[in-house]
Amino acid sequence: MRKILNILSSGPILAGAAFILYIQTLAPGVWGFDSAELATGVFTWGIVHPPGYPLYLIIGKIFAFLVPIKDLAYRLNLMSAFFAAITVYLVYLVIQQVTGKRLAAWVGAGFFAVSNQFWQMAIVAEVYTLHTFFLALNLLLVLHWHKTGHWRFIYAFAFSFGLSLANHTTGLLFAPGFLLLILSTSTTFLSNWRKWLLASFFFLLGLIPYIYLPLRTLANPELDYVKAYYGIDLTTLKGIFWMVSGQAYRFFAFGYPLSEVFNEGVRFIGLLWRNYFGIGVLLGVIGFTWKWSKKWKLNIGLLLIFLGNTIFFINYRVLDKDTMFLPAYLVWAIWAGEGISYLSAGLVSIMKDYPFRLVTEKIVLVSMVLAVILGASMNYRWLDMSRNFGKQGVALEVLETASPNSTIIAQWSSAVMLEYYQTVEGLRTDLKIINRSRVDVALYYKYWSQGWKPEEILRLISQNDLQMVYAEIKHRTVYVIEYDPLFLSGFEYLPQGNYYKLSLLDKIEPAP
Amino acid sequence: MTQKGTYSSKSRLIVIVLVAILLIVIGAFALIIWQGSKPPHSSTTENNAADTQAIAAIPLDSHVLVSMSAGEVIFVPGDMTVFIPAGAVDRAGKVILTRREADLLSEVGEPGWRRPYVVNIEYQDANGNAITDQVIKKPIEVCFILDNELWGKYLDGVPFQVEVYDEAKDPPVWAPLPFYAYQNHYQICGTTMHFSLFALAVKDVVVTEPTPTNAPGLYNP
Numbered sequence A: 001m002r003k004i005l006n007i008l009s010s011g012p013i014l015a016g017a018a019f020i021l022y023i024q025t026l027a028p029g030v031w032g033f034d035s036a037e038l039a040t041g042v043f044t045w046g047i048v049h050p051p052g053y054p055l056y057l058i059i060g061k062i063f064a065f066l067v068p069i070k071d072l073a074y075r076l077n078l079m080s081a082f083f084a085a086i087t088v089y090l091v092y093l094v095i096q097q098v099t100g101k102r103l104a105a106w107v108g109a110g111f112f113a114v115s116n117q118f119w120q121m122a123i124v125a126e127v128y129t130l131h132t133f134f135l136a137l138n139l140l141l142v143l144h145w146h147k148t149g150h151w152r153f154i155y156a157f158a159f160s161f162g163l164s165l166a167n168h169t170t171g172l173l174f175a176p177g178f179l180l181l182i183l184s185t186s187t188t189f190l191s192n193w194r195k196w197l198l199a200s201f202f203f204l205l206g207l208i209p210y211i212y213l214p215l216r217t218l219a220n221p222e223l224d225y226v227k228a229y230y231g232i233d234l235t236t237l238k239g240i241f242w243m244v245s246g247q248a249y250r251f252f253a254f255g256y257p258l259s260e261v262f263n264e265g266v267r268f269i270g271l272l273w274r275n276y277f278g279i280g281v282l283l284g285v286i287g288f289t290w291k292w293s294k295k296w297k298l299n300i301g302l303l304l305i306f307l308g309n310t311i312f313f314i315n316y317r318v319l320d321k322d323t324m325f326l327p328a329y330l331v332w333a334i335w336a337g338e339g340i341s342y343l344s345a346g347l348v349s350i351m352k353d354y355p356f357r358l359v360t361e362k363i364v365l366v367s368m369v370l371a372v373i374l375g376a377s378m379n380y381r382w383l384d385m386s387r388n389f390g391k392q393g394v395a396l397e398v399l400e401t402a403s404p405n406s407t408i409i410a411q412w413s414s415a416v417m418l419e420y421y422q423t424v425e426g427l428r429t430d431l432k433i434i435n436r437s438r439v440d441v442a443l444y445y446k447y448w449s450q451g452w453k454p455e456e457i458l459r460l461i462s463q464n465d466l467q468m469v470y471a472e473i474k475h476r477t478v479y480v481i482e483y484d485p486l487f488l489s490g491f492e493y494l495p496q497g498n499y500y501k502l503s504l505l506d507k508i509e510p511a512p
Numbered sequence B: 001m002t003q004k005g006t007y008s009s010k011s012r013l014i015v016i017v018l019v020a021i022l023l024i025v026i027g028a029f030a031l032i033i034w035q036g037s038k039p040p041h042s043s044t045t046e047n048n049a050a051d052t053q054a055i056a057a058i059p060l061d062s063h064v065l066v067s068m069s070a071g072e073v074i075f076v077p078g079d080m081t082v083f084i085p086a087g088a089v090d091r092a093g094k095v096i097l098t099r100r101e102a103d104l105l106s107e108v109g110e111p112g113w114r115r116p117y118v119v120n121i122e123y124q125d126a127n128g129n130a131i132t133d134q135v136i137k138k139p140i141e142v143c144f145i146l147d148n149e150l151w152g153k154y155l156d157g158v159p160f161q162v163e164v165y166d167e168a169k170d171p172p173v174w175a176p177l178p179f180y181a182y183q184n185h186y187q188i189c190g191t192t193m194h195f196s197l198f199a200l201a202v203k204d205v206v207v208t209e210p211t212p213t214n215a216p217g218l219y220n221p
Helices: A002-008 A011-025 A034-044 A054-066 A072-099 A102-114 A116-121 A128-148 A151-167 A169-183 A193-206 A208-218 A225-230 A237-244 A247-252 A258-275 A279-289 A296-314 A321-350 A357-383 A392-401 A412-423 A436-449 A454-473 A485-489 B002-036 B148-155
Strands: A407-410 A432-435 A478-480 A491-496 A499-504 B053-058 B064-067 B080-084 B093-100 B113-124 B140-145 B160-166 B173-176 B179-182 B187-192 B197-203
Touching (some): A011 A072, A011 A102, A011 A357, A034 A412, A054 A151, A054 A208, A072 A102, A072 A128, A072 A321, A116 A258, A116 A357, A128 A169, A128 A296, A151 A193, A169 A296, A225 A436, A247 A436, A258 A296, A279 A321, A321 B002, A392 A412, A392 A499, A412 A432, A412 A436, A432 A436, A432 A454, A454 A478, A454 A499, B080 B093, B148 B160, B160 B187, B173 B197
Parallel strands (some): A407 A478
Antiparallel strands (some): A491 A499, B053 B093, B064 B080, B093 B113, B160 B197, B179 B187
């Protein structure tokens, strides 16, 4: 019985179970939002939206080559599941390292594995499970350094941290936390300049994937977001800095007035609460506060990582920010694991004079394992995307029925999907796809950089969009996928199934 | 006596601890079920207002109630349901409810009315092809479930109607359907003999739902 329990509570079994769960619920094909753009980026060795995600594009290409299953979009969905499963295993190891308890590690990592935000990112092509993979790996390496004092863990960490930035630059927000965790072990790190230099060398080595950006921009790939919309030269250091620091989206950072920040903070707590079914949040609070004096260095380090992520993204005014809190959720899983560990230890302590103490402890832990399984079954119906084709249907309908050589104007999610089908599948290359979101954000950036006020910028963008349609409709049939009242001022919407054909009203064009 | 007393207090402690554990476990499970039954928020996988869908297979011999909440019968404020009685259709297929943008095609509606909820109801065969010539033999009931604000307006006497986008008219118009309310379920309903575009229309109520393109966001700053 003990042997079976040991096997079942092992990290690989948990990661394997999570992988099967993700495969079962994996999106069947190309998905909207950034997924389709990333897939097109992988296919074309292209330049996608800032900060560029060069490591993701390189690994995606390799993974898609090595795993010849179905189409490219499916393979990249599978890659997310793969890195998610490894992340779960690494989180398990981290919690085991911190608590010394396998079942606590299983439960903490298990809650993380079935949490809705992480699960959602594990079943579509996205950069986030690679991001959490690196965070968990880096935490594990630092904890090994903490435990052993072996420099090889610092070198490995430096290399891995560099690589993580080449996937997602916001990993830089974790730097203060990692620095504290490293220095809290030994301050000789700074005085030993030779080893420090070697660590720096490994860090720079990890940044090498960034060479992808200038190399590929020189090759003029079919998809080059930056050159096409911003005119930025990625062969210069200035251009690369512009890209990796996300200058194009700078106006989103700290984009809320103070009055709204509180609400955004509350919203984040709500997301965290739902993510861990409430119970994981309570366990995390226990794990964070209990025996504070014994592990305050570790907790402060983790807290800095947690806050680095949450403070930045709570203040980041974007639509898909909920997915960007995954690092904070991962840190919370460690605290939840600690909470379980303390509760079970407390129980043993209360029951120390009684013969059933170990059995009682096991009952509690097995109940928590069942709680994770219950959580998975509750979330399954919300997160199963195996039969969810999203906007694929509309995109294929457009590609099938739109008039030859017409123009399709679409918002981001639909537009990137159409681009995917055109570029990757070679469908309807006669159509001109205008990604209105890309055009509008680039314009916003342009006017914002020139110091225009937001309301003025929005007016100019609306004017630009109208003129764009007027210019297109003179020569081509114009379709729009999303209804927008803006166009009612000059055009009539003629329903074409799930999208619209625009027809010019008998009005005078606005002056340019 | 002392030993007996010790055993008694030990037993009591064991019972207390076991009961406490049982309560905590039950509480934890209840919390998970409660939270897990709520749809999680997701900006990337959740369908937006323009393409939220509910799909249900329609047999010929039994009635079906389709809700916008994942095709199940869940009463959620702001949601809608469609009741298709047994024998209403003569071909088995599936009904697809697709949420469309608020105030869609409002220019063809009577001025002074807003349409906070617009839903397309389509009937498809097994291959996913739209069945456009389906003769409906029994009235289908289309119900919109109102949130507190709208229900309050309804109780205050603000005019409401359930409308169908009547494409048979030239030009097409938003036409009101026979109308009634289920007070217990905060529902306002209409009956129809067509699958088409339907709207909940409210007179002189400012729609709070953001339009898809004018609100600040990632791609619409």
